[in-house]
Amino acid sequence: MGKPTGFLDYDRKTGKTVDPKARIKNYNEFHLPLSEKEQRCQGARCMDCGVPFCQSGVMIKGMVSGCPINNLIPEWNELVYNGTWQQAYNRLKKTNSFPEFTARVCPAPCEAACTCGLNGDPVSIKENEYAIIERAYQSGIAGPTPPKIRTGKKIAVVGSGPAGLAAADQLNKRGHSVTVFEREDRIGGLLMYGIPNMKLEKHIIERKVKIMEEEGITFVTGADVGKTQKTKELLKDFDRIILACGASSPRDLKVPGRDAQGIYFAVDFLKSTTKSLLDSNLQDNLYVSTKGKHVIVIGGGDTGNDCVGTSVRHGCASVTQLEMMPKLPEKRTADNSWPEWPKVLKTDYGQEESVAVFGKDPRAYQTTVKEFIKDKSGKVVKAVLMSLEQNKDEKTGRISMEPIVGSEKEVPADIVLIAAGFLGAQSYVAEAFGVKLNERSNVETPKGKYRTDVDKVFVAGDMHRGQSLVVWAIREGREVAKEVDKNLMGYSNLA
Missing domain, CATH: 1.10.1060.10 (Alpha-helical ferredoxin)
Structure with a gap:
């Protein structure tokens, strides 16, 4: 001490x-x-x-x-x-x-x-x-430290998000030859295109990737495994394969008018801004712009807040963020004691910026969308919102949010961004390798393990555990690396 x-x-x-x-x-x-x-x-x-x-x-x-x-x-x-x-x-x-x-x-x-x-x-x-x-x-002490000895073993990592990068980093340190395949044009996965620049500037990712390259890791971009990159080739050319493709199937809304133009998934909206920013400093106009638009963000989590902050930077006319659940308390309640995660109100950077620009918090609690209204050309112009109330099932104790009849109201909506989370892995990658999915659409493995039911194929990160934090992805990447190393060598000295 x-x-x-x-x-x-x-x-x-x-x-x-x-x-x-x-x-x-x-x-x-x-x-x-x-x-x-x-x-x-x-x-x-x-x-x-x-x-x-x-x-x-x-x-x-x-x-x-x-x-x-x-x-x-x-x-x-x-x-x-x-x-x-x-x-x-x-x-x-x-x-x-x-x-x-x-x-x-x-x-x-x-x-x-x-x-x-x-x-x-x-x-x-x-x-x-x-x-x-x-x-x-x-x-200068964070520079490259390539391994002195190579084992001769080759490992393919599919996906370059935090789980894939962590697995690649650990296995390369062990002396295995690692190739990371990424379907996008830049390395980083969720870190690159899922998190806005103001939270994580992309030169920070590029700085680390350059070091990993100097340490001997090979990165291949534009390789959509299961589509442009054949799985048979990977199974033939590599001793082991790690799937780390993330939970990339966004949860959708099933309400009338959902097919209107101007409704986007949050991840597509955020990616379009980041890519245009990196490619041309937004000069190519190849992004979904909210400038002068009334924006509705559906979802109260970190991604929803990122949509708010990005929309404000675009110069939106207004932004409203819908949260289904009630407003959290300012301080811990008696049933949420330390050291539990504090279920308290958090005002993030995007909400702070909305307050500064529009004079109010963008969040509307216990609110959902009942319907989207289109104009004659098929573009969304309004959203019908409905208030919700909590109901508790006396038998099960389960709490649900139920609509309040007669609470409907129309609000202007030129752009709608759905930030309602993710359901699981995209099925085409799992199908290409023939691995099983569980009831949550994540790749199935024995509890506490990372090996799939397909020989030589392992899985880690959100594709394995479902949508989660970057730090959980890093943990899974490190743990799958240790399991793969032990599977290859009979033992592992990885931490």
């Missing part, structure tokens, strides 16, 4: 953010880091408690508590306080393949489980992680 009284001596402090009205003028990251002196004080706040819940990564009531990849958080918090940045980086990299990603996009379940947060504010773990990894790049 670096400073026994640190949590008493220093208050929690995080870096400032660029003012909403200034940051919406571009698509850049807008978080400003603390100075080294301030960051070291934040490291000192770690209590080095007897049971570090922050790194536990356990499930409580269906929600994760602590870090899913079991980061050695108290250790590198102390090293941050002491200013021993290289040692902090070494400890961080023991468990986390991509701290440059998680330090930006992870919702920080570690902080929610921090013991210091039981009777005060938690340690700013996420910002400590950011400081460690960015200093490592600045000092």
